[in-house]
Amino acid sequence: MNFDLxxxxxxxxxxxxxxxxxxxxxxxxxxxxxxxxxxxxxxEAGRLGYLGVNIPTEYGGGGGGITxxxxxxxxxxxxxxPLLLLVVSPAIAATVINKHGxxxxxxxxxxxxxxxxxxxxxxxxxxxxxSNFHRLGTVARRDGDDWLLSGRKCYISGVDEAQYVLVxxxxxxxxxxxxxxxxxxVPTDAPGLTRSKLDMEILSPENQFLLYLDDVRLxxxxxxxxxxxxxxxxxxxxxxxxxxxxxxMGAGTGRYAIERASEYTATRxxxxxxSIGSHQGVAHPLxxxxxxxxxxxxxxxxxxxLYDAGRDLEAGISGNMAKYAAGEAAALAVDTxxxxxxxxxxxxEYGIATLLGAVRAGRxxxxxxxxxxxxxxxxxxxxxxxx
Ligand SMILES: Cc1cc2nc3c(=O)[nH]c(=O)nc-3n(C[C@H](O)[C@H](O)[C@H](O)COP(=O)(O)OP(=O)(O)OC[C@H]3O[C@@H](n4cnc5c(N)ncnc54)[C@H](O)[C@@H]3O)c2cc1C
Numbered sequence: 001m002n003f004d005l006x007x008x009x010x011x012x013x014x015x016x017x018x019x020x021x022x023x024x025x026x027x028x029x030x031x032x033x034x035x036x037x038x039x040x041x042x043x044e045a046g047r048l049g050y051l052g053v054n055i056p057t058e059y060g061g062g063g064g065g066i067t068x069x070x071x072x073x074x075x076x077x078x079x080x081x082p083l084l085l086l087v088v089s090p091a092i093a094a095t096v097i098n099k100h101g102x103x104x105x106x107x108x109x110x111x112x113x114x115x116x117x118x119x120x121x122x123x124x125x126x127x128x129x130x131s132n133f134h135r136l137g138t139v140a141r142r143d144g145d146d147w148l149l150s151g152r153k154c155y156i157s158g159v160d161e162a163q164y165v166l167v168x169x170x171x172x173x174x175x176x177x178x179x180x181x182x183x184x185x186v187p188t189d190a191p192g193l194t195r196s197k198l199d200m201e202i203l204s205p206e207n208q209f210l211l212y213l214d215d216v217r218l219x220x221x222x223x224x225x226x227x228x229x230x231x232x233x234x235x236x237x238x239x240x241x242x243x244x245x246x247x248x249m250g251a252g253t254g255r256y257a258i259e260r261a262s263e264y265t266a267t268r269x270x271x272x273x274x275s276i277g278s279h280q281g282v283a284h285p286l287x288x289x290x291x292x293x294x295x296x297x298x299x300x301x302x303x304x305x306l307y308d309a310g311r312d313l314e315a316g317i318s319g320n321m322a323k324y325a326a327g328e329a330a331a332l333a334v335d336t337x338x339x340x341x342x343x344x345x346x347x348x349e350y351g352i353a354t355l356l357g358a359v360r361a362g363r364x365x366x367x368x369x370x371x372x373x374x375x376x377x378x379x380x381x382x383x384x385x386x387x
Contacts, residue, residue: 025080046116059110065308077252250326
C-alpha cells in the first residue's frame with residue numbers, strides 16, 4: 001500500500017496550489033459579488049494544462065487520470081477557489097466524450113476542453129424527476145436525420161459560460177417505463193433552447209439555471225456515441241469522475257477553512273495573553289474537523305486510484321463514500337471555522353462565511369447524502385432497494 005503521490009503528481013499539486021494562491025478567495029468572492037466569472041483563473045489553468053490533466057495526450061491533454069484532476073480540484077478549493085465547473089466540464093463531459101463519443105466528437109471537443117477554451121456543462125436534473133432520473137421527461141424524437149429535443153432542466157450550472165451543454169434525454173420510442181437515456185451535445189445558443197437564472201443563496205461566480213428545450217433541432221452527430229446504445233454507459237461513465245472530483249473540491253474547501261481558522265486562533269488573544277486556540281473549546285472542534293477532512297481525503301485517494309485502475313464498480317462504492325464524507329466534512333469545517341473566529345467569522349474580510357452556502361449545497365448536489373446512503377445500504381449492506 002502506497003500513500004505517496006508520484007513526483008509528477010507532487011509537482012502538479014504544488015503548481016496548482018501556487019496558481020490558486022495567486023488568485024485566492026478574495027478574487028473568487030469579488031467575481032461572485034459583481035456577477036463576474038473566474039475567467040482569468042480558468043484560462044490560465046487551461047493554458048498551464050491543469051484543466052486537461054485527465055484528457056489523453058493525443059487531444060492536447062496531460063494523459064493522466066481522475067487522481068490528477070482531483071488534485072487540481074482540491075488545490076484550487078484549498079486556495080479558496082472551489083470551481084464547480086471543473087466537475088462538470090473536464091470531469092463529466094470530457095470523460096463521457098472520451099469514453100463514449102465518436103472519433104469526430106473527441107476531435108471536436110477534447111482539445112478545447114483540455115486547454116480551457118471550451119466548456120461543456122451537464123444537464124440531467126429536472127423539476128419533476130429530481131433525484132429519480134428514471135423519471136426523466138426530456139424527450140428526443142427523430143425528424144429525418146435530425147433530432148428534436150423537448151423538456152425542462154433545473155439547477156444547471158454554468159450555462160452562461162459554456163459553449164455546449166451535455167443534455168440527458170430519453171428516446172421517445174423506448175418509453176416503456178424504463179429509462180433508455182440518450183445524451184446530446186447541444187450548443188448553448190441553439191434555437192429553441194432558453195434559460196433563466198435561478199436566484200441561489202450561494203456566493204459563487206458560477207450560476208444555476210432553468211433550461212427550457214422547445215423542439216431544439218440537432219443534427220444526427222449531436223448524439224453522443226455511434227448509436228442509442230451508447231446512452232446508458234455514457235451516462236454512467238460520468239458518475240464516478242463527478243463524485244470523486246466534487247469530493248476533492250469539498251476536501252479542499254474544508255482544508256481552506258481550517259487553515260484560515262487555525263492561523264486566526266493561534267494569534268488572537270483575548271484572555272491574559274493566551275491565544276484563543278489554547279482553549280480546548282476552540283481547538284478541539286477544529287482538530288475534529290481536520291480529522292474528518294483528512295479521512296475524506298483518504299477515501300478520495302482510494303476512489304481515484306480504483307477508478308484509474310479501471311476498477312469501476314469498487315470505485316463507485318468508494319467514490320460515493322468519498323463524496324458523502326467530503327460533503328459532511330466540508331460543511332463541518334466551514335461551520336466550525338466560522339465559530340472559531342467569532343464575529344470575524346461572519347465578515348466578508350476573513351473569507352469563511354462566504355463558503356457557507358456552497359458547502360451546504362455540497363450535501364445536496366450533485367447527489368444528495370440520502371441517495372448515497374441509499375446506495376451504500378443497498379450495494380454494501382445488501383439491503384432491499386428502498387425506492
Ligand atoms: C448548487 C447546485 C448546482 C447544481 N448543478 C447541477 C448541474 O450542473 N446539473 C444538473 O443536472 N443538476 C445540478 N444540480 C441539481 C442537483 O443534482 C439536485 O439538486 C440533486 O440531485 C437533488 O435533486 P432535487 O433537488 O430535485 O431533490 P429531490 O429529489 O426533490 O429530493 C429532495 C430531498 O429528498 C431526499 N430524497 C429524495 N429521494 C429520496 C429517497 N429515495 N430516499 C431518501 N431521501 C430522498 C433528497 O436527498 C433531498 O434531501 C445542482 C444543484 C445545486 C444545489
